[in-house]
Amino acid sequence: MAAKEAEAAAEWRTVRLKLHILIRCGLCYGRLTPPVYQFENGFVTCRKCQKILEPSSSSTPGYIRNHGLEKVIEFLSIPCSHSTHGCNEYLPYLGSSIANHEKDCSYVPRRCFVKKCAFEAPNGALVQHLTAEHRSTIHNFSYEVPLRVSIDPYEPLLVLRESDDGVDFVLFEPFDNCSEHYNFSVVCCSQSRPSNKIFSKLAATSDEGMEISLKAPVEQWKGLFGVSLVVPGCFYNRDGKIDLDVYMYVED
Missing domain, CATH: 2.60.210 (Apoptosis, Tumor Necrosis Factor Receptor Associated Protein 2; Chain A)
Known part of the structure; x- marks a missing residue:
C-alpha cells in the first residue's frame, strides 16, 4: 500500500523522446503493448514475435518480461496525430482513447x-x-x-x-x-x-x-x-x- 501511495504522489514531469524507438517491436516494428519481452541480447519484442523467437534449445538466447517498459507504456500519453494541425490533446497510449478521439477530432484535415x-x-x-x-x-x-x-x-x-x-x-x-x-x-x-x-x-x-x-x-x-x-x-x-x-x- 505504501508503495502505491508513493507512486501516486510522485511528481509528474514532461519529457521528450522518440516514441517510434521506445514503443515499437524490434522485429515487426508494430506497436508494443503489454506483455513486452526482452531477449538476453537486449532485443525487445511484442508477444507475437516472442512466440516466433521462443528458445528451442539451450544455445538459443532466453527471454524475460520487461516490466519496466510495460510500466512506462501503461502510463504513457501521446499527442493526437493531428497535433501538427493544432490539436493539443494528449491521450493514453493504451486503450481506445486515441482511436475514438482521432475519429472525431476537429483538427482532421x-x-x-x-x-x-x-x-x-x-x-x-x-x-x-x-x-x-x-x-x-x-x-x-x-x-x-x-x-x-x-x-x-x-x-x-x-x-x-x-x-x-x-x-x-x-x-x-x-x-x-x-x-x-x-x-x-x-x-x-x-x-x-x-x-x-x-x-x-x-x-x-x-x-x-x-x-x-x-x-x-x-x-x-x-x-x-x-x-x-x-x-x-x-x-x-x-x-x-x-x-x-x-x-x-x-x-x-
Missing part, C-alpha cells in the same frame, strides 16, 4: 468545398482558404433571424458567420449536377463545436410564389453532408439565381 480544389485543412483554416483563395463572401447573420441570399448556380457556395458567437457555417451544393436541380446543405465549419444543437431551415421561393423548404440539424463538417434541400430549375429568378431564406436556430 478536410477537403475544400470547391470542386476540383485539392486543398485540405482543418475546419477553421478552410474558411480562411475559402475567403482568401476563392473570394467567398462572408454573410453575417443572427440566430432566429431570417437571412435572404441569392445564390449563383455556377458558384453555389456561401460562408455564413453568426454575429454573436462567430461560429462559421458553409452553405453549399455538394453534388456535381447534371440537371437543372440543385441540392443545398448547411454544415458547421468552425474549429470548435457549438455547445448546443443547431438547426437550419432552408426555404426557396420562385418568382411565381411557390415555396419549398427543409428543416435539418446542422452537423460539424467531416467531409460528409446530411440531408439537402432539392431546388428545381423553375425556382431561378430573373437574374438566373436562386433566392434562399436561411433561418438558423439553437435548441438547448
